[in-house]
Amino acid sequence: MASASVIEMKGLSKTYGSGEGATRALDNLTLNVNRGEIFGYLGPNGAGKTTTIRMLLDLIRPTAGAATIFGMDVREKSVDIHRRIGFMPGELSLWEGRTGNQIIHYVASVRGDTKGIVKQAAEIAARLQLDTSKRVRDLSSGNKRKLGLALAMMHAPELLILDEPTGGLDPLVQQTFHEMMDEYRDKGKTVFLSSHVLSEVQAICDRVGILRDGDLKAVESVERLTQVEFHTVEVRFRDAIPAGLPQQLDALPDISDLSANGARLSMRLVGDFDPLLRAIASGYVESLHIEEPTLEDIFLAFYSGGEED
Amino acid sequence: MMNGVVLGYTIRTSWKQILYWGIGLGILGFYIVFIASDEGIVQGYANLFESMPPAMLEAFGASDLEMFRTTEGWIVSVFVSEAAIFLSAFGVLAGLNITANDERSGVMDVILSLPISRRAYLLERWLGYALIGLGIMLLCAAITLFSVAMLTADTEADKILVSIMNIYPGTLLVMTVTCLLATILRRRSVAIGLAAAFVVGSYVFSIVGGSASGFVADLMEQISYFSYTHGEEIVLGTYDPVSAATLIVVALIGFALSIRMFESRDVGL
Numbered sequence: 001m002a003s004a005s006v007i008e009m010k011g012l013s014k015t016y017g018s019g020e021g022a023t024r025a026l027d028n029l030t031l032n033v034n035r036g037e038i039f040g041y042l043g044p045n046g047a048g049k050t051t052t053i054r055m056l057l058d059l060i061r062p063t064a065g066a067a068t069i070f071g072m073d074v075r076e077k078s079v080d081i082h083r084r085i086g087f088m089p090g091e092l093s094l095w096e097g098r099t100g101n102q103i104i105h106y107v108a109s110v111r112g113d114t115k116g117i118v119k120q121a122a123e124i125a126a127r128l129q130l131d132t133s134k135r136v137r138d139l140s141s142g143n144k145r146k147l148g149l150a151l152a153m154m155h156a157p158e159l160l161i162l163d164e165p166t167g168g169l170d171p172l173v174q175q176t177f178h179e180m181m182d183e184y185r186d187k188g189k190t191v192f193l194s195s196h197v198l199s200e201v202q203a204i205c206d207r208v209g210i211l212r213d214g215d216l217k218a219v220e221s222v223e224r225l226t227q228v229e230f231h232t233v234e235v236r237f238r239d240a241i242p243a244g245l246p247q248q249l250d251a252l253p254d255i256s257d258l259s260a261n262g263a264r265l266s267m268r269l270v271g272d273f274d275p276l277l278r279a280i281a282s283g284y285v286e287s288l289h290i291e292e293p294t295l296e297d298i299f300l301a302f303y304s305g306g307e308e309d
Numbered sequence: 310m311m312n313g314v315v316l317g318y319t320i321r322t323s324w325k326q327i328l329y330w331g332i333g334l335g336i337l338g339f340y341i342v343f344i345a346s347d348e349g350i351v352q353g354y355a356n357l358f359e360s361m362p363p364a365m366l367e368a369f370g371a372s373d374l375e376m377f378r379t380t381e382g383w384i385v386s387v388f389v390s391e392a393a394i395f396l397s398a399f400g401v402l403a404g405l406n407i408t409a410n411d412e413r414s415g416v417m418d419v420i421l422s423l424p425i426s427r428r429a430y431l432l433e434r435w436l437g438y439a440l441i442g443l444g445i446m447l448l449c450a451a452i453t454l455f456s457v458a459m460l461t462a463d464t465e466a467d468k469i470l471v472s473i474m475n476i477y478p479g480t481l482l483v484m485t486v487t488c489l490l491a492t493i494l495r496r497r498s499v500a501i502g503l504a505a506a507f508v509v510g511s512y513v514f515s516i517v518g519g520s521a522s523g524f525v526a527d528l529m530e531q532i533s534y535f536s537y538t539h540g541e542e543i544v545l546g547t548y549d550p551v552s553a554a555t556l557i558v559v560a561l562i563g564f565a566l567s568i569r570m571f572e573s574r575d576v577g578l
Contacts, residue, residue: 057422060575079424087422093415098322109314110423151419 006159006190007033007056011065014051014214025051027214028065033192038185040205040222041194048214049194050090053163056192057087069159083111086152090163090194092144100125100132100139100147107151121154127176142168149177160184160191166200178204198294225298232291234266235280241265242283249279315430319437323406327444330399334392334445335452338384338473341391342456345383352378362520376541380464385472385540388453392473393538396480397508399445403438404487404504407431408571409497417577427572435488435564439481446477471548472540478556479534483508485563492570511535 012029015022026048033039043049054060056067058078067074069081094103108117125132130146139147145168152160166174181204184191195201201208202222210217218225240263249255249267252275257268263286269276280288344350355377376382408431411417420430450473457464487504494500511533518530530536537556542548 054418054577057418059418059421059577079426082422083424085422087419089415089418089422091415092419094419095416096414106314106318107419107423109318110312110420110425112312112424 004035005032006035007031007039007067007069007192009052009056009065009067012052012055012062012067013064014048014055014060015063024214026055026062029214029216030065031209031216031219033190035190036185036188037206038181038191038193038204040201040208041192041211042196042198042201042208043194043211044196046213047211049211050163051214052211053087053089053161053192053194056161057082084157085159085161086155086157087161088145088148088152088163088165090167092148094136094144094147096137097135099135100130100150103136103147104132104151104154108154111155113155117155120156121150124150124153124180127180128173140168142170142173145169146173153180156189158189160189160193162191162193164195164197165193166195166197174200202294230268230270230293230297232266232293232297233269233276234264234287234289234291235285236287236289237263237265238284238286239263240283245279245282249276252276252279312425312429313433315425315433316437319434320440323437323441324444326399326441327448330395330445331448332452334395334449335456337391337395338388338449338453339456341384341388342453342460344387345380346460351380351383354383373541373545376544379544380461381466381468382541382544384453384457384464384469385544388469389472389476389538389540390535392449393476393479393535394508394512396442396445396476397483397512399442400480400483401487401501401504401508403442404484405491405497405501407434407438407484407488407491409491409500412491412495412577413497415577421576427576428568431488431492431568431571435485435567438484442480442484443477446474446480450474465544468544472538472543475538475540475543475548475553478553478560479537482534482556482560482563485560485567489563489567489570492567492574495574 009029009031012026013024014026015024017023029048029052041049041052051060055062056069056074058074058081061075070084072081074081098106104118104121105114108114108121111117122132125146128146128149130143130150132147132150134143136144136147145165149162149165152162166177169177178200181191181193185206193201193205205222207219207221208225209219241260246258246260246265249265250258254271254275255267255269257266259266265280267276355374358377359374376386408417411420421427450470453473454466454470457466457469483504486507487500490500490503491497494503512535514529515533515535518526518528518533518536520526534556537552539548539552
């Protein structure tokens with residue numbers, strides 16, 4: 001993977017309104033997205049993800065800071081940049097009275113290469129099982145998203161910017177979308193993808209930025225985030241939980257969130273397993289279930305104030 | 310860089326407006342010509358207006374009662390004043406279509422993520438609706454002139470044609486003012502309200518300014534774009550095309566301001 005940055009944001013801030021009614025949507029965001037990676041931009045609704053994307057597209061202007069794409073200023077060279085990128089907004093609106101084919105032709109014409117782009121759009125539509133002969137008003141929200149993806153990807157852009165791309169897509173199409181993203185990465189192209197679907201980010205992204213209330217809380221590789229050293233452990237005893245074991249476990253510094261349910265004990269373990277294994281050996285352990293933390297667990301850990309960035 | 314794609318798309322998706330508006334106004338023209346073809350009715354109306362205050366005449370776009378005594382005078386006075394109001398409504402709707410409707414629906418996000426500058430987009434949209442407006446004028450003029458040829462004799466059709474086409478600069482101005490308001494205010498509902506106030510205000514100013522005298526009345530008349538249709542001057546042969554050119558220049562200045570506003574602000578909030 002080449003290390004050159006495709007997207008560079010330096011001190012990017014955005015405040016809506018002024019005076020007492022001002023709302024800070026993004027605060028001093030500095031972030032680089034490298035060529036050939038799929039970058040997941042995570043955060044709940046209102047965290048500032050869409051604001052960031054809209055500034056990258058020059059739809060809105062930053063209050064402070066600057067951003068470049070392909071080394072070009074997003075404000076000064078927006079047309080040159082847009083020629084090389086594909087974008088799908090989170091709240092996708094298209095011309096309701098037009099068919100998918102008409103919209104594809106129109107967008108391809110604005111891009112200046114109707115023939116090649118339209119052919120590629122047809123291939124993408126076929127993969128996503130989209131009927132482009134229907135009018136937009138007759139499409140389901142999932143099919144509208146498919147059309148949005150086709151419009152964003154049909155000219156094989158060097159950079160894809162996708163805002164919540166898979167909302168409304170059925171699981172099979174989501175799988176196809178994930179495959180397409182992998183193909184993008186394999187071709188050395190870059191994807192900047194916002195989402196609040198953590199499993200999706202976990203499945204396709206190389207790195208993740210976690211945004212909260214307009215602040216970038218962490219930027220980590222997905223691999224690193226999933227290596228955070230805690231595990232959820234569930235122990236099931238054959239008969240009953242040995243007397244005094246809960247108190248004994250509770251006293252261990254690496255164990256938290258301990259709960260008992262019948263013959264089952266569940267807990268969160270930080271660090272080594274040895275003290276836990278020694279403690280539970282006093283009973284007959286029927287099963288031991290150890291779960292890796294999901295990105296959601298990590299996400300919640302960041303959001304509960306336990307940020308470690 | 311303009312490549313004409315948006316212009317072509319705008320015309321392709323909105324050309325039916327030329328038919329709807331053009332035929333609608335053409336029917337109005339036919340109706341007025343039909344009335345004008347009856348000498349007795351025209352003279353009857355002229356006698357009726359004689360007993361009315363000057364403001365009533367102004368409402369029909371004339372200050373001289375003699376205008377209502379000739380066939381072309383009658384057609385121009387009645388048709389131009391009514392068509393100018395209808396075409397003002399077209400101007401507001403077209404002005405909203407340039408940016409406000411797409412911005413409100415969210416389509417603008419998709420458009421402006423494409424390799425087209427805000428300036429080029431606005432220019433092609435404005436030009437598209439300006440051409441559609443021109444198409445409406447030409448169709449409506451064609452139907453009206455056909456009606457004149459069929460129903461009347463010895464009527465100066467060229468004066469009627471010039472009078473109808475002279476509504477166009479005012480229509481262009483209303484469209485541009487609405488576009489400017491939409492690019493400044495972003496909120497479509499406020500832009501509609503202010504554009505409507507501009508049209509109604511201009512109409513009232515035209516009538517009040519034309520029927521009264523003095524500095525304020527003159528100013529009101531000069532401010533109103535309705536005063537620049539000049540149907541009476543065209544029929545009487547005293548028309549100066551500079552005033553139409555003035556409206557077009559004002560519209561172009563307004564459009565340049567629209568571009569500036571649209572380029573400098575956040576889009577689609």
